[in-house]
Amino acid sequence: MAEVQKGLEGVVVADTITSLVNGVEGKLIYGGYKIEDLAENALFEEVVYLLWNGRLPNTTELEELRSAIAREAVLDENLITTLEGFPKDANPMAVLESAVAALAFYDGESEDLSVEAARRKAVRLTGQITTICAAWDRIRKEQAPVAPRADLTLAQNFVYMLSGEEPDKTASDAINVYLVLLAEHGMNASTFTSRVVTGTGADIHSAVVAAIAALKGPSHGGANSAAMKMFLEIEDPANVEQWFQDNIKSGKRRIMGIGHRVYKALDPRADILRKHAQALAESSGNTRWFEIADKLADTALSDEYFIERKLYPNVDYFSAIVLYTLKLDVDMFTPLFAMSRVAGWSAHIIEQIQNNRLIRPKANYVGPQDLEWKPASER
Ligand SMILES: CC(C)(COP(=O)(O)OP(=O)(O)OC[C@H]1O[C@@H](n2cnc3c(N)ncnc32)[C@H](O)[C@@H]1OP(=O)(O)O)[C@@H](O)C(=O)NCCC(=O)NCCS
Incomplete structure (x- = not known):
C-alpha cells in the first residue's frame, strides 16, 4: 500500500512563477521580488499585475489595470437586492461565497473557459469582491451600499465604500499593505482548491467560490x-x-x-x-x-x-x-483576506488553465472486502 502523506505535506503539485515560500529561512518572494520591498513600495494593483503577468507594470499598464479594476467593481443592481435579502447576522464569508457564485449570473463571459476570458473575469472578480465586502458590511448595519469610484485604488475604494466618506490616507495605506502581503502564498489550501476545481474544466467563478470556502476555516484564513x-x-x-x-x-x-x-x-x-x-x-x-x-x-x-x-x-x-x-468588525477580517488572495487564486487558475491536467490523487482502501450482501430486513 502506498504511504499516505497526511495533509499532502511535502507533496509538490505544480510549477509556478507566482511566489516562492521559503519556510526554512522565513522568506517570501512574489515573481522575483522580496515581500519586504513590495510591502514598503507597491500598490496592491502593481502586485496583481506582477502575479498575472510575471513582471511589474510600467506607469501606463498600472493605470490601465487600476482603472479597469475600479470600473469593473460595480455590482449589478439585482445582486445588491439579493444581498439585501440575506439575514443580517449571516456569516460574511458565507455571504461572500453566495455572492461570488451569483456574480457569474451577471457575467456575460461566465461560461467562456478561455485564458483570455479568465483574465478579464479576474479583473472583474478582484474589483467586485471588494465591493461585496464593503456593501455587505453596510447592508447588515441598515446602511445603503456605496458604489465604487473609478478614480480610486482598490484599497482607497474599500475604505471609501465602507465609510461613505473620502478615504482616510492612514487607513487606505494600511489596507494597501495588508492586501500586498496577503495576495499570494504558494500552494496553500485555498489556492490548491482553486486549482482542483479549475482542473476539472470548471469556470473561474466556481474555482474562486471553492477557494473562499477553503479560506473560511480557522486553520487557514479564518x-x-x-x-x-x-x-x-x-x-x-x-x-x-x-x-x-x-x-x-x-x-x-x-x-x-x-x-x-x-x-x-x-x-x-x-x-x-x-x-x-x-x-x-x-x-x-x-x-x-x-x-x-x-x-x-x-x-x-x-x-x-x-x-x-x-x-x-x-x-x-x-x-x-x-x-x-482600523475599526473593522472581527468577522470581516477573513473576507478581507479573500479580497486580497483573489489575486493569487486568479494567477494560479490561469496557470492551471494554461497547463491543465485533471487533478485526481488516490486513496488507499482500508475497509473490508468480499462482504456478503443481505437485504435490509435481514441486517
Ligand atoms: C497552521 C496549522 C494548521 C499548521 O498545521 P500543521 O502543519 O498540520 O501542523 P500540526 O497541526 O501537525 O502541528 C504540529 C505540532 O505543533 C502543534 N501546534 C501547531 N500549531 C499550534 C498552535 N497554534 N498552538 C499550539 N500548538 C500548535 C500541534 O499541536 C502539533 O504538536 P504535536 O506534534 O505534539 O502533535 C497549525 O499550526 C494551527 O492550527 N495554527 C493555528 C491556526 C492558524 O494560525 N492558522 C493560519 C495559518 S496561516
Whole structure:
C-alpha cells in the first residue's frame, strides 16, 4: 500500500512563477521580488499585475489595470437586492461565497473557459469582491451600499465604500499593505482548491467560490478573526500569563495565528505586520490589543513546546491587530483576506488553465472486502 502523506505535506503539485515560500529561512518572494520591498513600495494593483503577468507594470499598464479594476467593481443592481435579502447576522464569508457564485449570473463571459476570458473575469472578480465586502458590511448595519469610484485604488475604494466618506490616507495605506502581503502564498489550501476545481474544466467563478470556502476555516484564513477573538478574551496584558497556562499549557487549545505548515521560522509577513500594528496602535492612542498580542507571542516564543515545534506567529496574528485598530468588525477580517488572495487564486487558475491536467490523487482502501450482501430486513 502506498504511504499516505497526511495533509499532502511535502507533496509538490505544480510549477509556478507566482511566489516562492521559503519556510526554512522565513522568506517570501512574489515573481522575483522580496515581500519586504513590495510591502514598503507597491500598490496592491502593481502586485496583481506582477502575479498575472510575471513582471511589474510600467506607469501606463498600472493605470490601465487600476482603472479597469475600479470600473469593473460595480455590482449589478439585482445582486445588491439579493444581498439585501440575506439575514443580517449571516456569516460574511458565507455571504461572500453566495455572492461570488451569483456574480457569474451577471457575467456575460461566465461560461467562456478561455485564458483570455479568465483574465478579464479576474479583473472583474478582484474589483467586485471588494465591493461585496464593503456593501455587505453596510447592508447588515441598515446602511445603503456605496458604489465604487473609478478614480480610486482598490484599497482607497474599500475604505471609501465602507465609510461613505473620502478615504482616510492612514487607513487606505494600511489596507494597501495588508492586501500586498496577503495576495499570494504558494500552494496553500485555498489556492490548491482553486486549482482542483479549475482542473476539472470548471469556470473561474466556481474555482474562486471553492477557494473562499477553503479560506473560511480557522486553520487557514479564518485564523485572523479567531486570533482577534482570543485577544479580546484575554482582555488585558496582565492576563496573558494565566491565560497561556490555563488554555495552552493545559493542551486545551491552540494559539490562533501561530504555527504554519511551511514556515519553520518567523513568517516574514508577521514581522512587517507587527511593525504596522504597533505604529497604528500607538497613533490610535490604544495599545492594549497590540500589547496583549505581543506579550502572548513572547510567552509562546520562549516556551519549550513552541521552540521545539518551531511555532512562530504567522500572517494572521498581527494582521488581526492591524484590522481591529482600523475599526473593522472581527468577522470581516477573513473576507478581507479573500479580497486580497483573489489575486493569487486568479494567477494560479490561469496557470492551471494554461497547463491543465485533471487533478485526481488516490486513496488507499482500508475497509473490508468480499462482504456478503443481505437485504435490509435481514441486517
Ligand atoms: C497552521 C496549522 C494548521 C499548521 O498545521 P500543521 O502543519 O498540520 O501542523 P500540526 O497541526 O501537525 O502541528 C504540529 C505540532 O505543533 C502543534 N501546534 C501547531 N500549531 C499550534 C498552535 N497554534 N498552538 C499550539 N500548538 C500548535 C500541534 O499541536 C502539533 O504538536 P504535536 O506534534 O505534539 O502533535 C497549525 O499550526 C494551527 O492550527 N495554527 C493555528 C491556526 C492558524 O494560525 N492558522 C493560519 C495559518 S496561516
